Amino acid sequence: MNSIERITKVMEGKIPDRVPIMGNLLEQGANELGLSIEEYYSKGEYVAEGQLKLREKYGYDNLSGYFYAGCEAQMLGCRKIIFSETGPPNVGHLIIQNNKDIENLEIPKDISALPVFEELSKCIKILKQEAGGKYPVGSGVVSSFSLPAILMGIDKWLDLLINGPKSLRKELLQKCSDFCIKLIKALRATGADGVSYSNAVGSADFFSLEQFKDLSLEWIVRDIDAVGPEGITYFNGGGRINPMIDTIIKHTGITTYYINPLDDTAQAKKIIGDRGISSGVINDILLVDWQKEDIYNEVKSIMKSGAKDGRFIFGTLVMPYLIPEENIHHLFNAAREYGVYH
């Protein structure tokens, strides 16, 4: 059974040979090619090659056609990305500094013509070709509700959300939603099998469920209504999402939920029930210091909480570059060993 067949079975509510394992290794690809992280992200070919090597090395079930969140800011005019030698790139130029910048923000007519997207598109096409129908190629977008955080800074975005004029907030969110919709469509057109929809600012770490319903939900609905929920994974983006899952299912029809390591795995499974797919996500920050035994125990515990009766996948959040290779091997070996639907 190959990875696509394995994942398809889970999506259909059937039981495959083992729990599918999602590996979100990003900057590690640079290391595989002996490149700096900045060089690595300069060409889609490099990222594709790095991702193919990583999947081959660790044996997980997906291929990642994704660069970094700041790409979306670049597509909207960000002129400076700050590259690190040991971590993800950061946005170094916030394109919205004042209210006028929101009025002036223009969403590109044709995303596919943007240089950053061209590289991303190259990467996805190579991955599709090399995957040979065995591995799904995924990509990702920042939700319309979270996108302003990388355009204006999270503090300014919270100020506008909570204290700012509603009309201005609406204007910005409409533009961000238009962009999000265009990007999802463009990624699909390039060949991405699935798209992670990341909504960190809409997580329970930022807002209560009531505030989420009041502020974030309508924008998720707008984004997803325009593209359809097929192949969309609701990704936590770094915050907890269990309290929001039921509401999102009811309003959007998204069926796959990639929870936060600090969310309760068994609780997520219970909330989703037979309406979709839940996940167990390892706390990958702890992988930096954990010993083999700790990793095996944690994976075993996650699988025990979620794998029973199927409808469950296992994965990582976004693996920090500093995790020792040995521990990455332990993680995926443990996932294959304990990833059975008992």
Add this chain to the structure above:
Amino acid sequence: MIEQFKRGYLEAILDTNRNVAIETIESSIDAGHSPETVIFEILIPAMEELAEIIRVGPDATLSQLYIASQISAEVTDRLIPLFTKKTDVEGKIIIGTAYEDFHGLGKKIVKGCLKSKMIEVIDLGLSVAAEKFVDEAIKQNAQIIGISSMMLHTARGGNGAFKVREILNKNGLEGRIRLVVGGAPYRFHPLLYKEVGADAWADNGITAANVITDLIRETQIS
């Protein structure tokens, strides 16, 4: 009456309703309460109560903490110059984000909470070099250096808290200046603060303000 204002202020913060929070503080001043009373009997006790709510109950959200810290800082900045007697600050802290870290929300929340606890905050901004943290702490005679990191590589990397600890120890400053860290990686890895050589960490801005107050008092005793 004071209790009523305190309750109204706390409820407004929990509702992330900035306007009502500010109106409540203004009403308390209109009712004849002195700036000292507003700070010490409304604002600080409300923040203490919020800390207790966070400690025993479900987590407060970042939006609640953000609003609480921003309003508290604003009210404190406005009222302290109106005090009838000059009030000594509890202590002084140098804060900033770790080198190569450009995420400032956590720092901003902590800064607001610290101000409301009468702690002088010197904010060095984003992506601060280790040497600068220590140089400023010496220059300003600060008891605490606070470093915020959003990402693991800036929390654990060689140019952040690790290096600050190294410089403090090399110069025999470890007893005089304490090192506090915070940010997302520390929430996922509660023992990470020890790995990077910090004296303490905190899960949120309000707890951070309490932890820092305790450390300042410790340095003053020692």
